[in-house]
Amino acid sequence: MPTSCSSRTSTALSPDLSVRPASSPCQTEGEVVAIAQAGAGIFWLELALSLLPMSPMAGQFAMVGFKDTQDPLLNRPLSIASFEAGSTGCRVGFLVAIRGKGTRRLAEARQGHKLRVIIPMGQSFLRHVGPDQRRIIAVAGGVGVAPMVLLGRQIKQVSPEADFLLLYGAKTKAELAKRHLGLTDGLYVATEDGSEGFKGRVTELVEAERALLLQAGGSAKVFACGPLPMLYALNKLAERHRFDLVVSFEGPMGCGMGFCLGCAMENREGMYVKLCQKGPVMDAKEVDWERLTRSDELRGAGCDFKPA
Amino acid sequence: MPTSCSSRTSTALSPDLSVRPASSPCQTEGEVVAIAQAGAGIFWLELALSLLPMSPMAGQFAMVGFKDTQDPLLNRPLSIASFEAGSTGCRVGFLVAIRGKGTRRLAEARQGHKLRVIIPMGQSFLRHVGPDQRRIIAVAGGVGVAPMVLLGRQIKQVSPEADFLLLYGAKTKAELAKRHLGLTDGLYVATEDGSEGFKGRVTELVEAERALLLQAGGSAKVFACGPLPMLYALNKLAERHRFDLVVSFEGPMGCGMGFCLGCAMENREGMYVKLCQKGPVMDAKEVDWERLTRSDELRGAGCDFKPA
Amino acid sequence: MTSNRLEVTFLGKTIKNPIVAASGCYGYGLEQPELLPPEAFGAITLKGLSATPKRGNPPPRIAETPCGMLNSIGLENVGIEAFAKNTWPHLRGLGVPIIANFFGDDETEFQKAAQMLSDLEGLFAMELNLSCPNKPQWGRILASDPKVASRLVRLIKPLCRYPLIVKLSPNVASISEVAKACEDSGADALSLINTLLGMAIDVDAKSSRLGTRFGGLSGPSIYPIALRMVSEVSRAVRIPIVGMGGVSSPEDAIGMMLAGASLVGVGTLLLVNPFGVEEIKQGMLAYLDRHGLEKVACLQGRL
Amino acid sequence: MTSNRLEVTFLGKTIKNPIVAASGCYGYGLEQPELLPPEAFGAITLKGLSATPKRGNPPPRIAETPCGMLNSIGLENVGIEAFAKNTWPHLRGLGVPIIANFFGDDETEFQKAAQMLSDLEGLFAMELNLSCPNKPQWGRILASDPKVASRLVRLIKPLCRYPLIVKLSPNVASISEVAKACEDSGADALSLINTLLGMAIDVDAKSSRLGTRFGGLSGPSIYPIALRMVSEVSRAVRIPIVGMGGVSSPEDAIGMMLAGASLVGVGTLLLVNPFGVEEIKQGMLAYLDRHGLEKVACLQGRL
């Protein structure tokens, strides 16, 4: 059984940040216990941790890196998709899309391979959920579904009354990682080529299924994660249809720990905030959407989107 | 079945080198088909090549490197310990001692892992064997036994009449990689702690078994590979007892291909020669032993030997 | 007790181990008190501070490179006033020697920052950053010209209540020339190296992978350059050196000390492997044992 | 035929692809005619030659570093006379443009080498190496001072029968200053970068991992520095540039051209992955297709 991360009381406030980190991460070793294809270009990665971290909350992420090489050097941020702690140890699961050097090497890891893991980091979706929340609508594009897997499991603990719907879009059926969602009810799928579910983008599906938002007394909250163009379009919808939108950003990060200021993102007041501590989950109202997309600042997200 | 390396006729001589490379290496991919512990700190590595190279001759080496990272950057020279080409493909085997970053990562490779292989390189022991050779005595220290494995198999093809004896030393029994030698007859083992065979260094074993050298009409040839102190001591014996000694050096290399001049080693005439092309197998008489050991020039070989 | 085997003396003070957080890679020291406690370090260098707050550069600010990374943070900071009010009170009490890294956009701002930091109680030292490669405001990297560096050190040294460490740039033809100029102008110690000016291109977008055209290269890839510079400078000057640049293992840290460093800075390592600080300290102790040495201080300049 | 999509013009000549073997990493071009045939390259730069043979430095001459390597070969070579007699006849007939890299231990030797190379028939160009970090004889790296570089170029240019490429050093505060000085002094083209001066220590032996104290750093680790310098120099001069330093992938090579290089040199790559030359050429063609471009020459300076 893994030993628990030492927890010491600290009165110090994160100096230039009003948000206290949601939790204290710990650094540990993660041994690959399962790795499997989850869809075209997407795989499921499950690690057994040798330390027991604080329990992660949906929307939080881990920094995952290689111990046996310095190329790639930096740890990669990955949303926590599952977490189980038992008497025999603890396991964390990720859904990973192969994008570049780091994720490609991750995909080639075999059982027994040991990775560096710093976990859990950042703000969670859960702090945006009240106990009286009746409906949570998660909107996910591509591998942005990863945090929603954990959200689907945790939401019942936080708001037992809430129903949870997942609107999940991908380019094609092959790219859907449905097997790992742990969901059957309340799943609405969109594919751009119509090979499964609604034909079109997931934002179009949101528009089409707008009725879902209006039920449950109008108190539905939309949580979203996916490519920047999707989030941008969703925000437009939120403004038009006046629903609450909370988004998670996958912008590039250096350390994920608040040390380097490498994850700066401009907020509505024109101030740079650290996405790794203030985010990745943020209220859409705090975001300066026009600047974000105009200035191409989240180019790291692989976004070639130019707003019209 | 792998395609064969294209072979074109070339009249060009290696410009600053009198020795024409024994063979034209080709670059190919090697997939790990077997990897197993062979002794304490030593493992057996077997690769299936996707191209059919020229058949390697004992004493030749391959440059082996990682395709999925640039850290470690350089390929590592490894003596070819086995080679089999059949209709289903071709396999090459290595005995590897874990020394630093590169060999440690190699040891962690799993089946299916793909490596870069340039093979075969350098001069062989075989060009020092006449068809009339009656006795070959191989003296190996530690992982220096690797080329002797192939030598034991190939010697019969070249000199069918010759008998082949292997004098093989290691610190302890645990460090002997006996299972992979493919030899039962003619094996003489020495361990420094006496845990198997003769108690002492392999050079002391040579001294003790000097009679072996004198049989077969005095035409016995000694082929040796191992740490520099061992080779140095063996050369002293060769001078004293007047036997022919041919040694293989494991000095540090950059490219192994003759491009970089990184493997320079001074010969008897005080000239730098490229160990990767003129060696690694060299007639002991061509070597400037005093300079070699005095100047610490093969420090890369992990040698902390200071001659008395 | 093994722990005082790592003790070193630096600028007249006993430091409990030679590992120093490099500026900009450990924030203001309070970001992760549990993951990487400030007490792990012999001393902590803070993210660069200036008299007035600075916004820094537009994102993206980080691009990975082979065994390294580029950053174009651009010295974003809250300004010394806000720092003094909100952060310093929390930091002071920790008992870890604090080095305040500082800069200005022009000479007056440099002077102002030096004065403001001198007003703080309880700093260990001040580190003058003349070597940031992300300051177009400077026209050039100040520490790339011995005359410019010398002029600034002379200007600022008299304003400093605490020992002055000058941080040098590797983007020079002869770093020992600059080092000597700084020593002659009154620097109490030197720290080197800052990042190397570099660039990364997104070939598909045909643009820089950073929000700026260039950035500063750090991490393991620059270690051989840093080590050489520390070795060179340690033979050229008599003031002590904080050696840094790519240190990521016990061997790297030991190498820095053998080459002449009194303290060893770690920057990029902290972004990647916070536990590396502990690994380095343990590895140093193991090395001392292996070589029959009493104290890590024995290593210094032994090459 | 796709192959002429890789054609570029350099110094008035059509070169069949922009990939050039960097000096010292492909020997004299004849070492591995089957593994990596000379015809793979647009042009080949030979290992540095001098008027008289040079022994080079004592081993070890190579030390690996994170994503890079140090070398201290020290310009070992057979001398131009032996080269002309034994090697040149074999090389000439290949039809691949040959660039002869050369140097001397002093000014007279530099001049002598330039004259001797000018006596050869059929060279494509001469590359003046002012930037080797392994020449203690020089006192300093010649290309680290614009005045010294300029003086040598002026001295040597009149002796050259073939176009003169000057090879620059990254060990400078401002490489564009040196570049401009060389252009003004008559250089026909520039190549950059040579290696960065670095060091590696064997901490257990407490000594350099090379036979010399310092060596030259090359390989992927230096790519970001090389790219920045090519970008800087290409804006500062009008003569063409051979961009090199750490190129190891199609993207790296394309990046070099976007930053302003006309040709792309590969050095350390050849020591590691000879097949990389083919990978780069194929990757360039794929990139042209993806971006709807006709010729690789379109990329140049498009950043």
Ligand SMILES: Cc1cc2nc3c(=O)[nH]c(=O)nc-3n(C[C@H](O)[C@H](O)[C@H](O)COP(=O)(O)OP(=O)(O)OC[C@H]3O[C@@H](n4cnc5c(N)ncnc54)[C@H](O)[C@@H]3O)c2cc1C
């Ligand atoms: C908080 C957070 C949570 C994330 N969760 C997941 C997840 O659960 N599953 C998943 O597959 N991915 C997730 N990502 C994205 C993932 O981190 C990147 O895809 C990954 O870092 C790319 O690394 P690479 O080495 O494969 O690509 P690189 O070679 O580094 O780059 C390839 C491409 O990816 C872009 N890129 C680099 N870093 C990032 C980044 N941090 N985010 C987005 N794009 C990047 C690059 O600009 C480039 O276009 C998350 C990112 C963040 C910030």
Ligand SMILES: Cc1cc2nc3c(=O)[nH]c(=O)nc-3n(C[C@H](O)[C@H](O)[C@H](O)COP(=O)(O)OP(=O)(O)OC[C@H]3O[C@@H](n4cnc5c(N)ncnc54)[C@H](O)[C@@H]3O)c2cc1C
């Ligand atoms: C022709 C030749 C054949 C060889 N055959 C074998 C073999 O069959 N099996 C085997 O286990 N090893 C063999 N070696 C040695 C092997 O190449 C090295 O052990 C290996 O390169 C070390 O790499 P590393 O990354 O593990 O160590 P590094 O981290 O590079 O270094 C670890 C230690 O090994 C030393 N070292 C580095 N390069 C070499 C080198 N080329 N040779 C010796 N020591 C070196 C270093 O100086 C250091 O002390 C051979 C070497 C040569 C030149």
Ligand SMILES: Cc1cc2nc3c(=O)[nH]c(=O)nc-3n(C[C@H](O)[C@H](O)[C@H](O)COP(=O)(O)O)c2cc1C
């Ligand atoms: C993200 C980041 C921010 C940095 N900020 C500063 C700074 O504010 N002031 C400074 O003098 N150096 C700064 N540096 C340079 C480091 O302190 C250090 O000199 C350099 O990174 C080399 O060390 P390393 O390779 O260990 O990171 C910064 C480096 C990085 C990577």
Ligand SMILES: Cc1cc2nc3c(=O)[nH]c(=O)nc-3n(C[C@H](O)[C@H](O)[C@H](O)COP(=O)(O)O)c2cc1C
């Ligand atoms: C082993 C080796 C030998 C070299 N010899 C020379 C040389 O003789 N003349 C020269 O101008 N540059 C020489 N160089 C420098 C390279 O030509 C090149 O400029 C440098 O290595 C950077 O490119 P790379 O990173 O692609 O290797 C040498 C480099 C290496 C690695």
Ligand code: FES
């Ligand atoms: S990623 Fe380093 S501060 Fe956020």
Ligand code: FES
């Ligand atoms: S190792 Fe490169 S020439 Fe021998």
